[in-house]
Amino acid sequence: MRPRERHTAKPPAESDSSLDIDQLLDPVLLRRLLRAKDRMDAASHETWPVERLAAVSGVSGAHFARSFKRAFGVPPHRYLLTRRIEQANTLLRDTELSITDIAFATGWESLGTFGRIFHDITGRSPSAMRREARAGMQQLDRVPACLLKAAQRPDLTIAVLEKRRRVAQDTLPPSTREEVS
Known part of the structure; x- marks a missing residue:
């Protein structure tokens, strides 16, 4: 540990995101x-x-x-949401489980909460996501699974509630994963 660096004030232009991870942890x-x-x-x-x-x-x-x-x-809770939505996407695409079973299998305590947050993050309902995933399945057979998973990772750079508020006020441009009707 270097006590001098810990107690020295940072210059105004420098932020935590611009520092190397080695210096932070x-x-x-x-x-x-x-x-x-x-x-x-x-x-x-x-x-x-x-x-x-x-x-x-x-x-x-x-x-x-x-x-x-x-x-x-990302905060721990947002990281966990990302993992749950990724798993739900996989189960929707690859299994015949009902949406209710998928919600509970991925850790949600309420089907309504699962559906609302799933829609907020992905821009689609779970059933619409299942239909789209299955329709495009044949085209993606040759793409490596690691690339598919990375491309389908939910966009959680801002909190779901903040995103919902910004969309309602029309101050948040839609992400590349959302479709605006």
Whole structure:
């Protein structure tokens, strides 16, 4: 640790996003954050409050939340939403499970909440997403799965509620993944 750097004020033009990740997180903390992230990936259907993730990482809740966002670019809850929506997309595309079963299998406690957040993030309802995915399935057979997954990753750079507010006020341009009718 370099105490002098920690207590020195940053110049106004410099922000955390412009700093190298090595300067922001020590390797031990980064390994602990990765451990929590791996646990969320392995069991994204479970409830993951910040306190539980912090316990996995061995740090306080507030420190975990700040460090996770700094390391991965999104808060832990938004990361978990991304994983759940990715899994739901996969299940909608590849299985015959009902939408209700998919909602509960991916960790949602309410079908209504699942449908609303799924629509807010993807711009389509789960049933519309299933129809579109199946219609375009033959065209995507030759594309590697890793590329498909990256291309279909939900756009969660801003919070869902903030996005909903901006769309209602017509101040947010639609993302490339949304279709405006």
